[in-house]
Amino acid sequence: MKNKGQDVYMISGGVTKFTKASPEADFRLRTKKAFDYALNDVGMTLKDIDGSVASYFSDHFQRQLMSGIMAQDYLGLTPKPSKRVEGGGATGGLSFQAGVEEVASGRMNTCVVYGFETMSHVNTWKGNEFIALASDTNFDYPIGGFYTGYYAMMATRHMHEFGTTVEQLAKVSVKNHGNALHNPYAQSPMKITVEDVRKSPMVSYPLTRLDVCAMSDGAAVAVLANEEKAFELCDNPVLIKGIGTGTDTMRLSDRPHGKVILLPNETEADYKNLKYPGVHSFRAGRSAAKEAYQSAGITDPLEELDIVELHDAYTSSEIQTYEDLGLCKYGEGGHFVEEGKADLKGKVAVNPSGGLLACGHPVGATGIMQAVFMFWQLQRTIKKHFKDDALQISNAKRGLIHSHAGTGTYVTATIMEAVK
Amino acid sequence: MTINPKAKLEETQDGTVVYNFDPLIVKSHYEIDYVHSYAQDSEFFKALGRQELMGSKCKKCGYTYGTPRGHCMECGSETEWYKLPNEGKIHAFTTCYFGGEAFLNETPFHLVLVEFEGVDSLFMSRIIGVDTEDLYVGMPIRAKFRRNLKLNPTDVYFVPKA
Numbered sequence A: 001m002k003n004k005g006q007d008v009y010m011i012s013g014g015v016t017k018f019t020k021a022s023p024e025a026d027f028r029l030r031t032k033k034a035f036d037y038a039l040n041d042v043g044m045t046l047k048d049i050d051g052s053v054a055s056y057f058s059d060h061f062q063r064q065l066m067s068g069i070m071a072q073d074y075l076g077l078t079p080k081p082s083k084r085v086e087g088g089g090a091t092g093g094l095s096f097q098a099g100v101e102e103v104a105s106g107r108m109n110t111c112v113v114y115g116f117e118t119m120s121h122v123n124t125w126k127g128n129e130f131i132a133l134a135s136d137t138n139f140d141y142p143i144g145g146f147y148t149g150y151y152a153m154m155a156t157r158h159m160h161e162f163g164t165t166v167e168q169l170a171k172v173s174v175k176n177h178g179n180a181l182h183n184p185y186a187q188s189p190m191k192i193t194v195e196d197v198r199k200s201p202m203v204s205y206p207l208t209r210l211d212v213c214a215m216s217d218g219a220a221v222a223v224l225a226n227e228e229k230a231f232e233l234c235d236n237p238v239l240i241k242g243i244g245t246g247t248d249t250m251r252l253s254d255r256p257h258g259k260v261i262l263l264p265n266e267t268e269a270d271y272k273n274l275k276y277p278g279v280h281s282f283r284a285g286r287s288a289a290k291e292a293y294q295s296a297g298i299t300d301p302l303e304e305l306d307i308v309e310l311h312d313a314y315t316s317s318e319i320q321t322y323e324d325l326g327l328c329k330y331g332e333g334g335h336f337v338e339e340g341k342a343d344l345k346g347k348v349a350v351n352p353s354g355g356l357l358a359c360g361h362p363v364g365a366t367g368i369m370q371a372v373f374m375f376w377q378l379q380r381t382i383k384k385h386f387k388d389d390a391l392q393i394s395n396a397k398r399g400l401i402h403s404h405a406g407t408g409t410y411v412t413a414t415i416m417e418a419v420k
Numbered sequence B: 001m002t003i004n005p006k007a008k009l010e011e012t013q014d015g016t017v018v019y020n021f022d023p024l025i026v027k028s029h030y031e032i033d034y035v036h037s038y039a040q041d042s043e044f045f046k047a048l049g050r051q052e053l054m055g056s057k058c059k060k061c062g063y064t065y066g067t068p069r070g071h072c073m074e075c076g077s078e079t080e081w082y083k084l085p086n087e088g089k090i091h092a093f094t095t096c097y098f099g100g101e102a103f104l105n106e107t108p109f110h111l112v113l114v115e116f117e118g119v120d121s122l123f124m125s126r127i128i129g130v131d132t133e134d135l136y137v138g139m140p141i142r143a144k145f146r147r148n149l150k151l152n153p154t155d156v157y158f159v160p161k162a
């Protein structure tokens, strides 16, 4: 990054409990609840807010266009500046970064990023059809239009390339659903075994129902501020240390088979025979990590990160993402989870909240939810917000949040750092 | 001018489907036909009727695409149409037991990414005539074509090579 601009801090957050369907409130009321929670937590009022970013993915799910302005209106934020940011599954991560940019540029002293999605207004299979419209509608959608199918093909290739096993995939599910037992905001906390995951109904070979996240209704809000406002409004803000974003081709079939984009802790010799990214890895995830590490001055991510909240829409994509983020080398992701390195008390806690697999995935809210959970971790206020401190990573200093779209088309990585 | 204080909407018997009263949840129907242009990709779909698979080749850098695109992602130059072989190998595969609503009645079906000898990128398709246990990376497969076209990419599909 050439110019990081002003330092930006996260000063508050709020999340609604994610559920399969919450018809008693619409997206505006849900967002309002998360928003009020965030404002009350630091005693802010509307006059403390300079502007906002609206984060939501789909106009199809509710057949409502311009939902962003409806939320802005409902929150009482008109006529302040605002815009919608959209990028599939990475909508939350992209919107959060857009909020960071609003403050870093000096345009706003404080910026609220609010995310929401209502997925319960259509049945699950119509929902899957809408999501599949986020694939090339000339070539990919008509073949079978199903994102789990696309990820399953990436999984079979990862298994072929690196020897990853279905049991290793299942371990991710066991870990994340188990962590969520202590997260009151999670949609599907579960104590399960590898066997339970494998015996669950097959969705797309090798991914079973418990390898795949659910659709959800939910909202999440993050409040960002420059240094002066951050310390004026909040006694325990968290620094946004660096941001990175990567992209890749819409179609899986177009992914090149070239050379690995290296992180500072890797060399070309590590990957002599690996054709990259192919469909086994996410070049956008690697690019996002590389930019974020550069801007945060991180050279050895496994040693320098205490927590990672990553976009585990599928167990396979969590394993692929360990590698993209350089927590281990390409090919070692399966072993990484198997050896417990991603556990709550492992080398780096990955998805201590339960991730998308257990928390749910109301698309536009998801990336903001990750920011809020990371913020509470780095503030060390998990007990206050969860009424349970089992998930608090003690002495957590630095974390990474990772948001991911499509078959790895837009990916964001954001580094957050405790100040206290 | 008509001023009629007795004006009244005509009553209908359409009614609505109600799922729940508290909160009130009703059925809202939506349906649409698009006028979808394949635009610069048109030749691919026309070629399916000649039982030919068309990809692209970059006029400048020579990169070859197993799924066509009008401009090269490597160098930005215009591509030209490039006839692909009718045989290839499985690069990755899956069997879908569920799917989007439009495809639910076709489940289970197999998806494959196909690699062609000497072609730089892949092609997504379905394969029939196999069970999941039969599928493996590297499996030789052959393209077949529908006789009565739908003019979508399902006009081509793959089968195991004899």
Ligand SMILES: [Zn+2]
Pocket (backbone or CB within 6 Å): B058, B059, B060, B061, B062, B063, B072, B073, B074, B075, B076, B077
């Ligand atoms: Zn070219």
